[in-house]
Amino acid sequence: MKPRFMQGNEACAEGAILAGCKFFAGYPITPQSEIMRYMAEKLPKLGGVYIQAEDEIAAICSVIGASWAGAKAMTATSGPGFSLMQEALSYAVMTETPLVVVDVQRLGPSTGQATKCGQGDIMQSRWGRHGDQTLVVLAPYSPQEMLELTARAFSIACKLRTPVIVLSDETVAHMREEVYIPEGLEAPEPPRPKPGEAEFFGSREPAGVPPMPRVGDGFNVMVTGSTHDSRGYRKTADPQVHRRLVTRIVAKIESREPELRDIDYYGVESPELLLVAVGSAARSVKEAVRRLLSRGVRAALFRPRTLFPFPASTLSQLAEEAKAVLVVELNLGQLIEEVRKHIKPPCRVEGLNKIGGGEPIAPSEVEKAAARLL
Amino acid sequence: MTHPLDPYLRPETLPTPFCPGCGCGIVASAFLRAARELGHSDLSGFVFVSGIGCSSWIPSPHFKADSIHILHGRSIPTAMGVKAVRPELEVVVFGGDGDLASIGLGHLVHAARRNLEVLVIMVNNMVYGMTGGQLAPTTPRGAVTATSPYGNPESPIDMVRTLAAAGASYVARGCVAYPRHLEKLMLEALQASGFRFVEAVSTCTTHFQLMLGTKSPVEALKKLRELVEFRDVMQGPREGRLPLGSWRPPGRRPGFVESLRGLR
Ligand code: SF4
Numbered sequence: 001m002k003p004r005f006m007q008g009n010e011a012c013a014e015g016a017i018l019a020g021c022k023f024f025a026g027y028p029i030t031p032q033s034e035i036m037r038y039m040a041e042k043l044p045k046l047g048g049v050y051i052q053a054e055d056e057i058a059a060i061c062s063v064i065g066a067s068w069a070g071a072k073a074m075t076a077t078s079g080p081g082f083s084l085m086q087e088a089l090s091y092a093v094m095t096e097t098p099l100v101v102v103d104v105q106r107l108g109p110s111t112g113q114a115t116k117c118g119q120g121d122i123m124q125s126r127w128g129r130h131g132d133q134t135l136v137v138l139a140p141y142s143p144q145e146m147l148e149l150t151a152r153a154f155s156i157a158c159k160l161r162t163p164v165i166v167l168s169d170e171t172v173a174h175m176r177e178e179v180y181i182p183e184g185l186e187a188p189e190p191p192r193p194k195p196g197e198a199e200f201f202g203s204r205e206p207a208g209v210p211p212m213p214r215v216g217d218g219f220n221v222m223v224t225g226s227t228h229d230s231r232g233y234r235k236t237a238d239p240q241v242h243r244r245l246v247t248r249i250v251a252k253i254e255s256r257e258p259e260l261r262d263i264d265y266y267g268v269e270s271p272e273l274l275l276v277a278v279g280s281a282a283r284s285v286k287e288a289v290r291r292l293l294s295r296g297v298r299a300a301l302f303r304p305r306t307l308f309p310f311p312a313s314t315l316s317q318l319a320e321e322a323k324a325v326l327v328v329e330l331n332l333g334q335l336i337e338e339v340r341k342h343i344k345p346p347c348r349v350e351g352l353n354k355i356g357g358g359e360p361i362a363p364s365e366v367e368k369a370a371a372r373l374l
Numbered sequence: 375m376t377h378p379l380d381p382y383l384r385p386e387t388l389p390t391p392f393c394p395g396c397g398c399g400i401v402a403s404a405f406l407r408a409a410r411e412l413g414h415s416d417l418s419g420f421v422f423v424s425g426i427g428c429s430s431w432i433p434s435p436h437f438k439a440d441s442i443h444i445l446h447g448r449s450i451p452t453a454m455g456v457k458a459v460r461p462e463l464e465v466v467v468f469g470g471d472g473d474l475a476s477i478g479l480g481h482l483v484h485a486a487r488r489n490l491e492v493l494v495i496m497v498n499n500m501v502y503g504m505t506g507g508q509l510a511p512t513t514p515r516g517a518v519t520a521t522s523p524y525g526n527p528e529s530p531i532d533m534v535r536t537l538a539a540a541g542a543s544y545v546a547r548g549c550v551a552y553p554r555h556l557e558k559l560m561l562e563a564l565q566a567s568g569f570r571f572v573e574a575v576s577t578c579t580t581h582f583q584l585m586l587g588t589k590s591p592v593e594a595l596k597k598l599r600e601l602v603e604f605r606d607v608m609q610g611p612r613e614g615r616l617p618l619g620s621w622r623p624p625g626r627r628p629g630f631v632e633s634l635r636g637l638r
Contacts, residue, residue: 022459023455023458047638049459049634051458054481055480058448058451058480058481058484061445062452064444065442065444065452065459068455087445088445215440215456215460215463216460216463221440222434222440223441224434224442224443225444225445232435233387234434
């Protein structure tokens, strides 16, 4: 197989197309621009639809409409636009609408340093919405993974009827590397109902995924973000209906953590120092771990490509023998909060953090922090 | 006992949750009668999209059809996504003046500019009904509402002329106090193409009686007739009276989804 030399954002868009994406709506924002440009060029030729929306809210809502009309649909944005999409993402969770949102993180808060890299949306991706909810977040660290994880995002979205976030960052999105295009990236259709079926929002299984009809196919489907019974009828006061629905929607994702688990692990089997990082930060950490290993330090990198649901049990097991866990992030400490929950004393959890100007964390800085901990 | 509109409704959702005398029922019936007149024996082929507010409940759950009850103010982009993927479906948006003319106004203007092939029906009761009678961008100047206790210091927006200026293919204003005329406008709109907008001037019997100074739904409907008059809608309101009628621009502009398909 001959590789292609691709930019992260282009690889992301190509991954979406290979997964079968037929609808893209977006609003211009740095640093995801190349995704829009790629989609604007390719989708019409493939029988798909590309729309430049009037704002991010319109982008995500038209993606929701397109998804119910039967298209595999996606939008791409960055931190500020991602914030604008959160209300609609909450709706997509509640209505079990499959869709993909790519967030190419830049340096906030606010407009901050808009062209520079940051990882300040980690908690936003998991907790940015109102209400009890969860969804799936994937975190690529190379153009190759931009392609593969975007395609995988569609597959998860369709199988589980859920929004999936591809959480990238400016460095990963703008770097160019060799990308191999694997076979079989096409995502399946969401489960479709048989004629006569009428329960599209409930399941006998506590974590079941109900079938999803397309509008216009004669099922008279009622889609609503209000609490609804299995047939879609609003039940805005019944405590049982609310509990059953929201508990199932959350369990649908949380209970599948083992099958969604996707970890890049590099280093010795039971490390004394475990390093945790995602996205571009993990690239420096990998190099640092390589150097530490060559000096005989028992170190390892734990990089959850499926960031949420968080692979908590795997992390706890791996850290059992560790003296310390070092969480390396291009923010002031977000992922570390998730990691802390799953590590027991006497193992220490420390952060190595950096923000400003898009400066990456150098492997030497990671090595220095590691030396302090051992 | 059967009603001629039964085939279009989900019987288990009736009676509606609307307050007695609310204009929403008249708007729903005007639309369904127009669909029936056009030969639709059911609502297959239609997809309804609505936002949040009392009138957004007209199609969801009452219409026996596909419906998407989306976020407050975001019915238009949702409808755009549906129409772009399934152009053969007739996509109809129902919403109130708060939903469409306040929080959702930006989307509406862009849909008219694009000439997006959807029909938008805006029930204008000049107030936020569901949340308790607050000021809307359509509330008459000086009117007392829950959130304008000293009188509304703002001027209302004329949605018909706003959307005509933005590029709509058909705009109209009817009133629930003239249901036959409203039905005729819906019929015209369903037969037209491109972006179509029908405003239905309505009452909120629960919250707007206060402003109208009326005591019963019947009185409110009578009073409503004093707030509207039949003349050229493009001339705008005069002495507080909203003109009723329809307007379409000369010539035909291509629709948005039609243009998107042309890119292939
Ligand atoms: S609150 Fe007003 S608009 Fe809402 S149902 Fe009652 S009368 Fe109708």
